[in-house]
Every structure is written in C-alpha cells, then in structure tokens.
Amino acid sequence: MDKDRIRWFIDARFGMFIHWGIYAIPARGEWVKHFESIPEAQYQQYFETFNPIHYNPREWARIARQSGMKYAVMTTKHHDGFCLFDSQFTDYKATNTPAGRDLIKEYVDAFRAEGLRVGFYYSLLDWHHPDYPVAGDRFHPYRNFPEFSECKGNLERYALYVHNQVEELLTSYGKIDIIWFDFSYDDMRGEAWKATELVNMVRSLQPEILIDNRLGGNIRARQPEVYAGDFASPEQIIPPEGVTNEDGEPIPWEACITLNDHWGYHAQDLNWKSPRTIVRTLVECVSKGGNLLLNVGPNAKGEIPEASVRILSEVGQWMRRNGESIYGCGRAPFPKPEWGRWTAKEGRLYAHLLDRGIGPVNLRGLEGKIAYARLLADGSEVRLERPWNAAEYPEDAFISFSQPELPDDWDTVVELM
Ligand code: FHN
Numbered sequence: 151m152d153k154d155r156i157r158w159f160i161d162a163r164f165g166m167f168i169h170w171g172i173y174a175i176p177a178r179g180e181w182v183k184h185f186e187s188i189p190e191a192q193y194q195q196y197f198e199t200f201n202p203i204h205y206n207p208r209e210w211a212r213i214a215r216q217s218g219m220k221y222a223v224m225t226t227k228h229h230d231g232f233c234l235f236d237s238q239f240t241d242y243k244a245t246n247t248p249a250g251r252d253l254i255k256e257y258v259d260a261f262r263a264e265g266l267r268v269g270f271y272y273s274l275l276d277w278h279h280p281d282y283p284v285a286g287d288r289f290h291p292y293r294n295f296p297e298f299s300e301c302k303g304n305l306e307r308y309a310l311y312v313h314n315q316v317e318e319l320l321t322s323y324g325k326i327d328i329i330w331f332d333f334s335y336d337d338m339r340g341e342a343w344k345a346t347e348l349v350n351m352v353r354s355l356q357p358e359i360l361i362d363n364r365l366g367g368n369i370r371a372r373q374p375e376v377y378a379g380d381f382a383s384p385e386q387i388i389p390p391e392g393v394t395n396e397d398g399e400p401i402p403w404e405a406c407i408t409l410n411d412h413w414g415y416h417a418q419d420l421n422w423k424s425p426r427t428i429v430r431t432l433v434e435c436v437s438k439g440g441n442l443l444l445n446v447g448p449n450a451k452g453e454i455p456e457a458s459v460r461i462l463s464e465v466g467q468w469m470r471r472n473g474e475s476i477y478g479c480g481r482a483p484f485p486k487p488e489w490g491r492w493t494a495k496e497g498r499l500y501a502h503l504l505d506r507g508i509g510p511v512n513l514r515g516l517e518g519k520i521a522y523a524r525l526l527a528d529g530s531e532v533r534l535e536r537p538w539n540a541a542e543y544p545e546d547a548f549i550s551f552s553q554p555e556l557p558d559d560w561d562t563v564v565e566l567m
Contacts, residue, residue, distance in 0.1 A: 162220035180414030201248035205452025207260035217462035218469030223269035231278025269328030281308035339366025345377035392438035425464035475500035
C-alpha cells in the first residue's frame with residue numbers, strides 16, 4: 151500500500167455517502183425495482199418525471215463540512231442503470247430527464263468548493279443495460295425482470311460499457327479521489343468485469359485515486375490481486391478487531407453505514423440513529439484504525455431529509471469540540487478500557503469516556519506515562535490523582551481524573567500527553 155497516496159484518507163476518517171437516483175421518486179429504497187419486480191415500462195415513468203428542482207449540492211456540501219466530514223462518495227450509477235452524469239454511452243441519464251443537468255458535475259464542483267474531496271460510486275450491476283446477464287432466483291442480484299427472460303446478456307460487451315463509463319467519469323470531472331465499485335458476487339467478479347485491465351486504466355488516468363475492494367479480489371491476501379483495492383469496505387458493521395491482512399498487519403478500511411435502514415430515500419423509514427450513536431460509531435471505527443462513510447439518501451426533489459440534517463448538525467457540534475481526537479487518529483497501543491475507547495496519533499492519546507461510571511476513570515498501566523490531561527472541548531486542565539482509598543487496592547490499580555472536573559455531557563474526550 152502506498153502510504154502517501156492513502157494519507158489523506160487516514161487523516162479524513164469521516165465521509166458522506168450519497169445514494170441518489172430516480173428510485174427516490176417511488177421513495178421505497180434503491181432496490182425498489184428489483185424487490186417489487188417493477189417492469190421496465192413501469193419504471194420508465196420515474197425517468198420521465200425526474201426533476202429535482204431543489205437540488206443544491208453546495209447545500210449538501212455545507213451540511214457535510216459542518217458535520218465534520220472531509221470527503222464524499224456519490225452514486226454516479228446505481229443498480230437500476232440510471233446515470234446521474236452526462237454519459238456518451240447511454241441515453242439513460244439525468245441530462246435526458248426533465249432535470250436536464252449533469253448532476254455529477256454540479257456535485258463535484260460544489261463539494262470541492264467547500265473543501266471536501268470527491269469520490270464516485272459506480273454500480274457493476276445494471277438492471278437496465280441489455281448486455282447485463284440475466285439469471286437466477288428472486289433475490290439474485292442478476293436482473294430477473296420478465297421482459298428480459300429471453301435475453302441472456304453479453305458480458306463481453308457489458309464489461310466494455312463499464313470500462314467506457316469509468317473512463318469518461320475519470321477524464322471528464324477533474325481529479326477524483328475515490329472510485330467505489332459495487333459489487334462482485336458468485337462468478338461475477340474479477341475478470342468477469344475485466345478488472346485487471348479496468349484498474350490499470352483507472353490508475354493510469356488518476357494515479358492518486360483510491361479504489362475500494364469490491365471488484366472481487368482479496369485485499370487481505372499476502373499477494374492481493376491488482377484489483378483487490380486500497381481499502382476494505384465493511385457494510386453496516388464495524389469489524390470487531392478492525393481489518394488486517396493474512397499476516398495480521400492492519401489494512402485501511404472504511405465502514406459504510408446508513409443513518410436509517412435504507413441507502414436510497416425511503417419515505418416510511420423513520421428508524422433514525424441518534425447523534426450519540428453516530429459519534430460512538432465514528433469513535434469505534436477510528437479506535438480500530440478505520441473510517442466511517444455515513445450515508446444520506448436525498449429525496450426526489452434533491453433535498454437531504456430533515457432528520458438526516460438534524461443528526462449531522464449535532465454530530466458536527468461534537469466534532470467541533472473533539473475532532474482532534476478523530477482526524478489522523480487510529481489505534482492506541484492499549485486494550486479497550488471498560489469506560490470507553492482510546493484513539494491516538496503521534497504523541498497524543500485521547501480517552502473517550504463513553505460509559506463513565508461513578509468511580510474514577512481507571513488508567514491502569516499509564517501511571518508515570520502521562521504528563522498532563524486536558525479536556526479537549528475547552529482545553530481545561532484535568533487533574534490526575536490517585537483516589538484517597540487507592541491504597542486498599544492493588545498498587546497499580548488506577549490513577550484517575552478528578553471526576554467532578556469532568557463535564558457530564560456525553561462522550562467527553564480527554565487528551566493525555
Ligand atoms: O446493493 C448495494 C446497496 O444498494 C448499497 O449501494 C450498498 C452500499 O454499500 N452496496 C450494495 C449492497 O452491499
């Protein structure tokens with residue numbers, strides 16, 4: 151792994167995932183066409199009426215920046231095959247809908263203007279393209295719509311379509327920081343997509359770009375394939391020990407997680423995660439050497455749902471006080487303490503007091519290694535002391551912060567030097 155190329159990703163730690171497309175019109179998630187077996191002719195109505203009159207990506211970028219996010223990854227094409235960019239290889243694109251705009255160009259310009267790095271999500275599945283293979287059972291990611299039952303597809307031609315679109319995405323919108331392919335499965339992996347040739351092209355066009363691990367390679371292998379990717383992409387989970395390769399060496403990873411239960415806009419999905427859950431998820435990812443890519447699913451008008459905005463705003467308040475314990479941080483050389491989590495970067499140690507009990511904060515094993523402690527939120531000194539009755543406990547039991555000096559607000563972070 152080229153450490154210089156991935157340095158910004160490690161420093162950033164927190165990004166916005168954006169799932170948006172014509173599926174926002176039925177508002178039942180991005181798999182609605184497949185799960186409800188909507189025939190092409192019926193799905194066409196969404197193409198013909200897509201007109202996100204409130205689409206203002208500068209507002210999206212401001213929301214992302216103010217929540218503490220440093221990069222974004224937006225769908226350029228999801229599994230339904232609809233392209234949000236002005237592709238020269240299909241008519242199934244935003245510029246041919248009432249929107250009449252290249253939504254990806256506006257996204258790139260807006261997020262860069264707000265100082266964020268930009269990534270593209272690109273679906274390897276394509277339920278619209280006639281060359282995408284048909285097969286299988288109800289839930290198989292192949293397309294299984296009645297009108298395609300005779301069509302067996304043509305994987306050779308479809309792979310060429312993928313390569314052509316990836317090339318236009320990486321040559322039409324300036325420097326792109328991430329390309330996020332999604333997803334390989336069964337025998338549809340690796341050279342089914344002509345992945346070696348694809349990745350060689352990607353790296354020649356954008357030498358600094360980062361690639362995820364969903365082209366079908368094994369990023370954990372001792373000798374990963376050329377297309378194994380630069381970071382692992384656990385989804386809706388945080389790996390218990392982070393992600394390591396076969397030799398037990400940590401590898402970069404990014405957990406992608408939804409704010410409710412859907413990636414694409416779902417009008418009935420009210421199962422929102424709290425700001426505290428999101429902060430704790432971010433802290434857990436960083437404490438295990440990973441990133442968090444947190445998803446928003448804008449509606450058909452181009453608005454990020456109000457509930458998402460509210461959650462991200464509160465997360466941003468915490469990040470403004472404590473972001474130093476996130477950005478550029480990773481694992482600490484200590485086991486997880488019972489009161490919360492550690493994050494660390496060169497010469498700095500951050501105690502995330504998440505489950506603080508009544509008693510002192512047990513800093514077992516750190517005696518003599520800490521020069522001072524300060525509250526990250528306001529820099530105020532936190533005295534380190536041995537509890538008056540510590541003598542009743544094993545000598546190395548604990549030193550502690552003076553509890554009364556720690557605010558009772560949630561998830562206090564104390565910087566230790
Ligand atoms: O099928 C997709 C899904 O719609 C969504 O895009 C997620 C995001 O990582 N990826 C696939 C499921 O793993």
